Amino acid sequence: HGDSSESVLFSGFGPFRQYLFNPSWPAVQGLKMSGLGEDVDIHIKELPVSYRKAQELVVLLWKTFSPQLAIHVRIAPGSSAIILEQSGKNEGYKSRDVCGTCPADGRCVVGGPGRIDSVMDMKSLARRLRGRGLDVIYSRDPGRYLCDFVYYTSLYQGKGRAALVHVPASGRLASTQTLVPILRDIAHALLQQLQGAAGSEERLKTDAVETSGASVVKL
Numbered sequence: 655h656g657d658s659s660e661s662v663l664f665s666g667f668g669p670f671r672q673y674l675f676n677p678s679w680p681a682v683q684g685l686k687m688s689g690l691g692e693d694v695d696i697h698i699k700e701l702p703v704s705y706r707k708a709q710e711l712v713v714l715l716w717k718t719f720s721p722q723l724a725i726h727v728r729i730a731p732g733s734s735a736i737i738l739e740q741s742g743k744n745e746g747y748k749s750r751d752v753c754g755t756c757p758a759d760g761r762c763v764v765g766g767p768g769r770i771d772s773v774m775d776m777k778s779l780a781r782r783l784r785g786r787g788l789d790v791i792y793s794r795d796p797g798r799y800l801c802d803f804v805y806y807t808s809l810y811q812g813k814g815r816a817a818l819v820h821v822p823a824s825g826r827l828a829s830t831q832t833l834v835p836i837l838r839d840i841a842h843a844l845l846q847q848l849q850g851a852a853g854s855e856e857r858l859k860t861d862a863v864e865t866s867g868a869s870v871v872k873l
Contacts (some may be wrong), residue, residue: 666683676729676823677833770806
């Protein structure tokens with residue numbers, strides 16, 4: 655970007671299996687409508703429940719928009735809580751998608767590491783949201799299906815600058831009006847984490863320059 659605005663990519667999933675209505679996509683659409691403030695551009699995409707098509711789209715979205723952060727919203731059938739995922743896994747994808755296919759060798763990225771952790775501290779974010787009375791769980795195993803596959807692809811493309819948020823398939827926490835403000839809080843918190851990390855890097859560089867400058871003076 656030529657200006658100071660930041661950009662966040664959000665994705666939701668389309669219908670799959672018995673879930674003809676997938677709450678993740680309306681929540682992402684609602685967030686786009688309400689926005690994250692004037693300085694943050696939001697790009698959204700509904701991903702098909704197809705390994706190949708979803709992966710192609712995620713790669714294209716990172717190349718097209720170069721967002722500061724990608725947040726992927728998925729449903730976790732059977733869960734009544736919001737689940738924040740820390741890691742994406744590269745192998746073990748044996749469950750078939752809506753096209754009846756699964757990846758060759760059950761792998762996401764040939765030659766990629768077995769696991770990629772998000773640079774985001776999802777554990778502290780889970781604590782923060784629980785402190786506000788929300789039912790939130792921290793997890794390191796997204797479950798080896800499309801959500802995990804997309805998350806790993808995004809972490810690989812974005813050098814760890816991605817997050818996966820699992821939301822309930824039904825109940826209060828599945829409603830768009832409940833999810834939109836929660837997703838907004840998550841996005842703001844993660845952008846703050848990124849800014850804090852960037853600020854720390856700048857301070858380290860400044861310290862290094864000052865230290866090297868001081869040593870020159872001593873000589």
